Amino acid sequence: MNCPALPSTFFAQTLVAWQRQHGRHELPWQGTREPYRIWVSEIMLQQTQVGTVIPFYQRFMTAFPEVIDLARADLETVLGHWSGLGYYARGRHLHRAAQKIVQQGFFPRSSEELQKLPGVGRSTAAAIAVFAYGQRAAILDGNVKRVLGRFFALDTPEDAGLWALAESLLPDRELETYTQGLMDMGSLLCTRTRPRCAVCPLQTQCQAYLRGETQRYPTARRKTVRSERHHRLLLLCTPDGRWLMEKRPIPGVWGGLW
Structure with a gap:
């Protein structure tokens, strides 16, 4: 490169x-150094746009205002508040990480320590370290x-x-x-798509x-060919209107959901 x-x-x-x-200066997780609030927002923002996250974040923080509230909640309650955000593994990781934080008695301060929390990668850890502690780290x-x-x-x-x-x-x-x-x-x-180059301060x-090649960069990586799977869904209902439900195993897609 x-x-x-x-x-x-x-x-x-x-x-x-x-x-x-x-x-942007008016996002609900801005204007604070509270690592818990910043951490929750950064996890939600993984693979989800800001506009979608805002109402979920506000409801989530109302339900779990402190990390101890999140840690003490049962997983089904947490996933219920996560419902609609998608990528449910993020919600499970958030719950496990909250329990780990409460157990150890402090919130990690360095980017390296933050990466030890479930669901926190290098870039997310750097963002938390920057916004919560003012540390020098790259996202x-x-x-x-x-x-x-x-x-x-x-x-x-x-x-x-x-x-x-x-x-x-x-x-x-x-x-x-x-x-x-x-x-x-x-x-x-x-x-x-459609970058707003005309108003971008970096254009000079x-x-x-x-070069007139904004759509070319960055060069796309070769996509992995995905295999197809076909599934059949069986719905079982008793004459008195009761449905058979099964809880999915925690690992894998939609883990822990019914």
């Missing part, structure tokens, strides 16, 4: 300035990969190289604003834009 020699300060400073003026979710891939016109971006690049771009100050700016840029302007040095 070869990156053009561009001043890293331009990228960070431009993002920070843009986020201050045009980024690299799908949106960020797209922003970097276009800005640097990366032909074959590999994760190892992207992580190194993301870390090299970190500013010395205003890490929270920069990190939120990256998220907002990928969500609001540098979208997968964005290599994909200057």
